[in-house]
Amino acid sequence: xxxxxxxxxxxxxxxxxxxxxxxxxxxxxxxxxxxxxxxxxxxxxxxxxxxxxxxxxxxxxxxxxxxxxxxxxxxxxxxxxxxxxxxxxxxxxxxxxxxxxxxxxxxxxxxxxxxxxxxxxxxxxxxxxxxxxxxxxxxxx
Amino acid sequence: xxxxxxxxxxxxxxxxxxxxxxxxxxxxxxxxxxxxxxxxxxxxxxxxxxxxxxxxxxxxxxxxxxxxxxxxxxxxxxxxxxxxxxxxxxxxxxxxxxxxxxxxxxxxxxxxxxxxxxxxxxxxxxxxxxxxxxxxxxxxxxxxxxxxxxxxxxxxxxxxxxxxxxxxxxxxxxxxxxxxxxxxxxxxxxxxxxxxxxxxxxxxxxxxxxxxxxxxxxxxxxxxxxxxxxxxxxxxxxxxxxxxxxxxxxxxxxxxxxxxxxxxxxxxxxxxxxxxxxxxxxxxxxxxxxxxxxxxxxxxxxxxxxxxxxxxxxxxxxxxxxxxxxxxxxxxxxxxxxxxxxxxxxxxxxxxxxxxxxxxxxxxxxxxxxxxxxxxxxxxxxxxxxxxxxxxxxxxxxxxxxxxxxxxxxxxxxxxxxxxxxxxxxxxxxxxxxxxxxxxxxxxxxxxxxxxxxxxxxxxxxxxxxxxxxxxxxxxxxxxxxxxxxxxxxxxxxxxxxxxxxxxxxxxxxxxxxxxxxxxxxxxxxxxxxxxxxxxxxxxxxxxxxxxxxxxxxxxxxxxxxxxxxxxxxxxxxxxxxxxxxxxxxxxxxxxxxxxxxxxxxxxxxxxxxxxxxxxxxxxxxxxxxxxxxxxxxxxxxxxxxxxxxxxxxxxxxxxxxxxxxxxxxxxxxxxx
Numbered sequence: 001x002x003x004x005x006x007x008x009x010x011x012x013x014x015x016x017x018x019x020x021x022x023x024x025x026x027x028x029x030x031x032x033x034x035x036x037x038x039x040x041x042x043x044x045x046x047x048x049x050x051x052x053x054x055x056x057x058x059x060x061x062x063x064x065x066x067x068x069x070x071x072x073x074x075x076x077x078x079x080x081x082x083x084x085x086x087x088x089x090x091x092x093x094x095x096x097x098x099x100x101x102x103x104x105x106x107x108x109x110x111x112x113x114x115x116x117x118x119x120x121x122x123x124x125x126x127x128x129x130x131x132x133x134x135x136x137x138x139x140x141x
Numbered sequence: 142x143x144x145x146x147x148x149x150x151x152x153x154x155x156x157x158x159x160x161x162x163x164x165x166x167x168x169x170x171x172x173x174x175x176x177x178x179x180x181x182x183x184x185x186x187x188x189x190x191x192x193x194x195x196x197x198x199x200x201x202x203x204x205x206x207x208x209x210x211x212x213x214x215x216x217x218x219x220x221x222x223x224x225x226x227x228x229x230x231x232x233x234x235x236x237x238x239x240x241x242x243x244x245x246x247x248x249x250x251x252x253x254x255x256x257x258x259x260x261x262x263x264x265x266x267x268x269x270x271x272x273x274x275x276x277x278x279x280x281x282x283x284x285x286x287x288x289x290x291x292x293x294x295x296x297x298x299x300x301x302x303x304x305x306x307x308x309x310x311x312x313x314x315x316x317x318x319x320x321x322x323x324x325x326x327x328x329x330x331x332x333x334x335x336x337x338x339x340x341x342x343x344x345x346x347x348x349x350x351x352x353x354x355x356x357x358x359x360x361x362x363x364x365x366x367x368x369x370x371x372x373x374x375x376x377x378x379x380x381x382x383x384x385x386x387x388x389x390x391x392x393x394x395x396x397x398x399x400x401x402x403x404x405x406x407x408x409x410x411x412x413x414x415x416x417x418x419x420x421x422x423x424x425x426x427x428x429x430x431x432x433x434x435x436x437x438x439x440x441x442x443x444x445x446x447x448x449x450x451x452x453x454x455x456x457x458x459x460x461x462x463x464x465x466x467x468x469x470x471x472x473x474x475x476x477x478x479x480x481x482x483x484x485x486x487x488x489x490x491x492x493x494x495x496x497x498x499x500x501x502x503x504x505x506x507x508x509x510x511x512x513x514x515x516x517x518x519x520x521x522x523x524x525x526x527x528x529x530x531x532x533x534x535x536x537x538x539x540x541x542x543x544x545x546x547x548x549x550x551x552x553x554x555x556x557x558x559x560x561x562x563x564x565x566x567x568x569x570x571x572x573x574x575x576x577x578x579x580x581x582x583x584x585x586x587x588x589x590x591x592x593x594x595x596x597x598x599x600x601x602x603x604x605x606x607x608x609x610x611x612x613x614x615x616x617x618x619x620x621x622x623x624x625x626x627x628x629x630x631x632x633x634x635x636x637x638x639x640x641x642x643x644x645x646x647x648x649x650x651x652x653x654x655x656x657x658x659x660x661x662x663x664x665x666x667x668x669x670x671x672x673x674x675x676x677x678x679x680x681x682x683x684x685x686x687x688x689x690x691x692x693x694x695x696x697x698x699x700x701x702x703x704x705x706x707x708x709x710x711x712x713x714x715x716x717x718x719x720x721x722x723x724x725x726x727x728x729x730x731x732x733x734x735x736x737x738x739x740x741x742x743x744x745x746x747x748x749x750x751x752x753x754x755x756x757x758x759x760x761x762x763x764x765x766x767x768x769x770x771x772x773x774x775x776x777x778x779x780x781x782x783x784x785x786x787x788x789x790x791x792x793x794x795x796x797x798x799x800x801x802x803x804x805x806x807x808x809x810x811x812x813x814x
Contacts (some may be wrong), residue, residue: 011805016221017690018670024219030515035260038267039249040804041220042796043734046752047780055802059809072665075690076779077754086784111690114674118253 008062008128009137010037013052015045015080018069025114033121036128037065040042044068045106046079053104060137061107063128066106067120073110080108099115100131151211151277154183154204155269157246158192158217162597164251169262173216173246176266182277184208187485192217198230203238205234212236212276216244216269232608237281244272264692267808274807276799284730285773289375289723294319296367296663299327300346300706301698301713302486303353308717309484310358314724317478318353319381320363321659322440323351327488331422331436331512333519333526335706336569337600343438343521348441364445366659368475370666373777375481375729380422385471387446388432394465404466406434406442410457418450420523424513425533426521429650432457434515473648482720485667485677485689487660487714493652496554499618500543500650506532506617507626508648511566518573528574530647532626537646538580541630542567543616544587547751548651556653558674561703563651564591568601568651569608583609584643586616586632594707612641619648654703667694676702687716692729695720734778734795736771742790749782749791758782 014020020041026033040047045068053064066087068080084106091101107126109117155177159165168187177186185208189197192215201213215227220243228238244479247266254261291314295306298320306318318325329335332342353359362381369380386595394403410432420429422436431451432444444466451469458467495503502508507530509517520526529536544567547555564587571583590611592601605611614632621628622644630643656675659734664671668691670678677700680688687695697713699703702713723729736757745767750758757775760767769790783793793797 009809011808013801020219021221021690024221024245025250027219027250027252030252030255032255032350033253035250035254035257035264036262038271038808039245040271040801040808042780042801044779044781047784047796049784049786050799052798052801052805056805056809059806061805061809073670075668076777076781078669079754079779081780082752082781082784093693110673111670111678 001114006133008036008125008133009060010051010065010124010128011056012037012039012064012065012067013042013045013048014039015068015075016043017075018073018108019067019117021111022109022113024056024121025112027114027115029114031114031118033118034125034134036125037121044074044076044079045083046076048083048086050086050093053090056101056135057099057134060098060134062134062137063103063105063124065120065124066104068106070108070110083085099135102127102131103134146328149211151182151272153182153212153214153276154201154203154208154210155180155186155213155216156192156197157184157186157188157269158197158215158464159188159190160217160247161190164217164247166263166306167251167255167258168246168265169258172262173265173269177269177273180270180273183273184210185415189192193223193226197235198226201227201230202234205231205236210236211235212240212242212279214242214244214269214272214276216246216265216272217251217549219243219245226531240276240279242272242276242279243779244268245395261646270811271804272693274803275800278797278803280794282733284733286730287774288728289726290479290587291315292317292379292478292480293482293484293720293724293726294379294478294480295484295486295697296323296364297327297486297488297698297700298322298353298361299486299488299698299709300329300349301709302327302484303349304710304713305484305486305717305720306359307349307352307356308659308714309721310356312717312721312725313358314721315358315360317360317362317480319365319367320361321366322435323364323443323445324361324435325353325361325439326436326438326440329446329706330438332515333522334569334573336565337594337596339569347438347440350438354440360393360777361441363441367663367666370668373731375723377480377483377693379480379483380475380477383474383476385448385473386443387448387451387468387471388444389466389468390441390443397465399465402463402465404443405464406444408434408444409460410444410467413456413460414453415428415454415456416450418447423516423523426516427511449607468593470610481724482693482695482765483667483712484695484697484716484720485663485669486716487663487677487700488657489654489703490657491700492556492655494547496651498548500546500616500648501619501621501628502650505619505621505626505628505648506598507628507646508623508650510650510652511563511570512652514570514649515526516571518577521633528577528627535646536578538578539645540574540581540583540647540649541616541628541643541645542583542585542649542651543630544585544651545615546650549588549655556655556674558703559581559591560654560707561591565594565597565600567649567651568592568604568609571604572607575607575609584630584645585609585611586630587611587613588615594705603733614641654699658699660700667691669694670698672702676700687712687719693723732778734793735773736778736782737774737792738769738771738795739790740768742788744788744790745769746787749786752785754779754781
């Protein structure tokens with residue numbers, strides 16, 4: 001484990017309609033959460049090519065969060081199902097290359113779940129902090 | 142656009158917004174602005190108090206000209222709020238509006254890291270770097286315009302839905318009004334009087350029902366439900382299930398060759414029908430035949446057969462005779478209509494208050510809900526307007542009203558929200574029993590009396606003067622005397638600070654409201670989100686209370702959240718106005734986020750075809766090769782195909798793979814790409 005001042009670098013790729021709106025709602029409600037995550041907005045989690053996530057880990061990300069709508073709530077009907085399937089497979093790939101699969105997380109946060117977004121943030125930061133720096137971090141630089 | 146050629150040298154302008162102290166309160170704006178100047182491709186960085194103000198937007202416009210910018214980044218609030226504003230400014234400066242990218246440093250930064258200014262500032266710098274990386278790769282995009290179907294649909298025929306349909310129709314728009322019950326009227330048709338004016342509910346509702354039935358621009362489809370929805374704003378294809386009614390209208394009879402036949406509402410069939418079942422309109426407090434009219438003031442006046450209870454004895458067919466209005470072999474029919482915009486007005490149900498065991502509803506005969514009270518006190522109700530105790534038919538003299546029954550309840554069994562109209566209708570109920578039953582006294586157990594509307598507070602004072610008793614305290618439990626069936630109401634009078642055990646003849650529970658049973662299924666058909674309580678989610682709680690995140694779908698009435706009749710009608714008029722805009726404009730612009738096939742790379746494997754939820758993709762032969770083809774009008778831009786394509790041959794406009802990878806790299810590897 002690195003020094004105690006170490007802060008994880010976490011990428012969140014989130015959908016415009018549910019999770020991004022939920023994150024905005026957490027902001028409007030001034031719900032405080034740890035500042036270690038940087039969000040990239042896509043229209044739907046279905047857009048997320050697993051290679052984006054592999055690229056993030058290759059670049060040294062300590063964790064990646066994918067967050068979309070609840071099942072049945074997808075703005076595009078079923079993009080989140082496809083994303084979930086891909087993330088599920090990708091987790092086994094991560095394990096196979098020796099990376100903890102907990103570094104990749106998929107969650108479902110709706111546009112009205114600002115409080116849940118904050119909880120997810122806390123949880124993801126806690127999980128990744130406990131795992132420590134990504135073994136790929138050094139070689140990325 | 143789709144070529145991977147080397148583009149012009151990017152020149153990005155970065156503008157950091159203070160938003161008063163909203164952002165500047167926890168983020169060092171100057172530091173972020175100075176940092177932006179060090180980033181590759183950044184030609185100018187600036188800051189301003191309020192970027193969305195006219196001087197703020199002018200900074201963008203002027204900088205585009207002065208620095209020959211190829212892209213604009215504004216670090217401010219959420220793109221869900223102000224992306225359209227700054228796209229407008231970008232366009233005004235002479236750039237394609239899609240050359241704009243927003244860095245969210247308010248909702249997802251300054252507001253959520255208020256006590257960590259250093260971390261927040263670092264996060265803002267990262268957000269700007271990520272946005273600049275994307276802005277450097279943005280391309281010109283042209284939104285596609287599509288014509289708008291000159292018709293609208295309103296789902297739900299309560300007072301909100303009727304008002305919305307009337308407004309649309311009176312604005313000259315062909316409107317389909319869909320109602321699942323055999324008659325329009327909704328909840329309001331079950332009410333006796335309305336607060337605070339004490340207007341008879343039916344008296345003010347029936348003229349509207351008649352207007353709806355007579356309006357030549359309204360196609361009224363009762364006993365009909367939405368089966369499927371396809372398409373997008375301006376071009377919805379809605380498939381309707383017309384439930385088997387078993388009774389023909391005059392027109393339908395004529396179409397079958399029975400000229401002069403069809404149902405005329407005479408009621409002979411109802412007289413001979415041998416099936417007796419609970420009447421849903423009267424909440425099970427009255428009998429109903431299998432062939433029925435929903436309530437005395439139905440519109441349209443047309444009988445309906447409940448095929449779940451009908452025994453097909455043919456007695457009704459025989460008595461109907463030459464009118465030949467009854468068809469016992471009727472089946473559900475389907476029809477698809479095209480509309481440009483849609484209003485949902487699906488209303489509410491009463492929370493199943495028996496789940497609050499402590500009040501004994503359904504266990505104790507003389508504990509009723511407010512809606513049952515409405516039917517019992519209504520002249521057209523099961524008792525002809527005589528309020529009686531269900532246990533023995535006696536006239537109650539001492540009646541307790543329990544407010545917030547299941548509302549404002551955080552125990553997990555009830556609803557956390559205020560149902561908003563229970564206080565007022567309970568005051569009205571108190572007035573009604575004082576007026577109708579000499580010597581009767583209403584006792585109102587309340588937490589707060591919320592009489593917030595026009596003339597509501599005055600009505601509250603009036604009811605106090607009339608002799609209603611108010612006890613501030615939530616009812617802990619209700620116990621029944623097994624012999625007299627009287628009820629002991631146990632509560633704490635919090636103003637006097639002492640417990641109460643009051644024996645009353647009857648208890649009326651002002652039960653909470655919840656979204657109607659079909660709301661969940663309906664909203665999923667239309668792609669509308671809901672709040673945590675299940676109410677349909679408006680696009681913005683303050684600035685867009687009638688819209689939804691699905692363009693072209695609007696909300697009216699209680700389906701969006703509890704509201705009384707005046708507020709429902711007002712929102713319905715707002716929704717009708719909003720829904721008429723795309724129709725009157727005649728065409729709408731769709732965001733150009735659709736997929737493009739990079740034909741040089743596409744191997745024609747076809748794996749994307751089945752991934753598309755909109756059947757927008759197909760394989761075609763081109764120059765002797767098989768390649769994928771996108772039907773732009775069908776593509777909604779989700780990118781599910783682009784997230785999969787093994788060859789990277791699908792170019793998702795505005796969310797391209799190089800753009801997203803540049804964002805990831807910018808965050809993790811720093812400024813250089």
